[in-house]
Amino acid sequence: MAEARRRILVVEDEYIIAVDLADALAESGIEVVGPVGNVARALAVIEAEPLDGAILDINLAGDAVYPVADALRARFIPFVFATGYDRSAIASGYETVPRCEKPVDGKRVADLLFRSIADR
Amino acid sequence: MADDSPAAAPSPGSDELLRVVIESATDFAIFSMDPSGLVTGWNTGAERLLGYSETEMLGRSADAIFTPEDRVAGKAEEERRVATAEGRAIDERWQMRKNGDRFWASGLMMPLSAPGLGYVKILRDRTEQHHTEMRIRESEARFRLLATNIPQLVFRAQADGRRSWGSPQWIDFTGLSFEDSMGFGWLDAIHPEDRDATLAAWNDAAEIGEYYVEHRVRRATTGEYRWHQTRARPIQTGTDDRDVDWVGTMTDVHDLRELQGRQQILMAELQHRTRNLLAVTQAIAARTLRASASLDAFSTEFAGRLRALSRVQGLLARTDQGAIGLRELVWGEMEMHGDIEGRVTITGPTVTLTPTTAQTIGLALHELATNALKHGALAHDEGRLGIGWDVAATRPGYALVLDWCESGVALPHGRPRHAGYGSELIERALPYQLGAMTRLDFTADGVRCRITIPLRSANHG
Structure with missing residues (x-):
């Protein structure tokens, strides 16, 4: 790829899953930002770093990820959910966000995210 | 053929015409009587309906067709009195045939035109209709009894939802009076957001043949809206096909819906x-x-880690609050590694962990134990392992301090060249996931590890 490596934020509270996903993304040529495991850290990263996209787990140690989603929307940064929750359990206003069911395949979630970026 | 023309036929007199009409009206019993009730005329219909022939009845009292109890009560005389006074007497009553059978008769008695001539009476057998009406009346009574004694709110309505009756339970629940609920007044008790759907369901009902909606109904005593499931079906209320009423019930499904939620x-x-x-x-x-260098090595390692994971799941399944005891977690892990009696000491107060904390600590302990078994305190008889924990006051709140302390091991000096998964879980996963502070040292005497995890105050004790 001639273009610069895309910078993708990974938000996932479970360390083991977060690292696995980050490894898979890095293998696809993505520059992973994070991973971070809670809402406060995620918001701080969004504030400080340029991002091309984000992959969000919905439940972060009991806290919902939606404030992070809102911060990304405010900056027009595309994102996808990687979650164990069904669509029916996703809060209203976020039903149209592309969603990958856990266990997530790193390559698939990256493709999904790139399609969102292309659609932008 | 002029002879056959109707004009040539003899024209009957009006008396003759009346006689023909009366004789041919075989479905009606028509008879005349003098002022005292003695029969003066008796048609074929009367013979058929009442069982007496004309010759039997002429000159005899027409009171014979009344039931004994009506005769004693003077009903026959009363009928004549009413007919005289009002020009006609209409009544429905049981009457009796010659053979003693009773039938439900609809009767009309009129005085003959000239005073003193007597009366004419026309009777019709309406037994079947009477039975139908009685059945309807009984089923109506049964319906009321049922409708007013079940917990559901019951109503009757027309096909468009216009209400004609509401049970006392409806009135009690909604606080709307019987009159205020009529027509579409009942809509007042339905949640404003549900009114459109409630009315729309009536539009569908005629087509489907059933009314069904779930909506919120206001309870007068508390002002709260409670979910009700309302169903109605059309029922025949009379002998005419057009006599159709919709009968509906409203069942409180509020608790059920919350439970489902x-x-x-x-x-x-x-x-x-x-x-x-x-x-x-x-x-x-x-x-x-x-x-892993080989598939064999992978199988062994992976199976061990999977067992550690499933032990945490097993502990989780046995608790109802979703909290796992640290002691049970430590024992479960250590027991997996054979006879540890005398070589391992486990001490610490009762502390419960959240499932996430338990899973990460469980995996970390598994790596420490596996390592100890291969190279450390559990690899030799002289080795000793102490696992201890306590809750310490920190700022803010409390923290769980867990120590893993191996001794009697002759380890090659320094950190192993290839720091394994255990090191990563302890030094990175625990801080990342639980905000823990960790220290992992590979001393000459064995592995020392200290894990400090912030606790919510409710998690210990």
């Missing part, structure tokens, strides 16, 4: 946990595979 949340949570666990398993497998 809670169940859905539980199901979603269960699904979330299951998928997360699968993701963790997948990640551990990928990680183990990358670090």
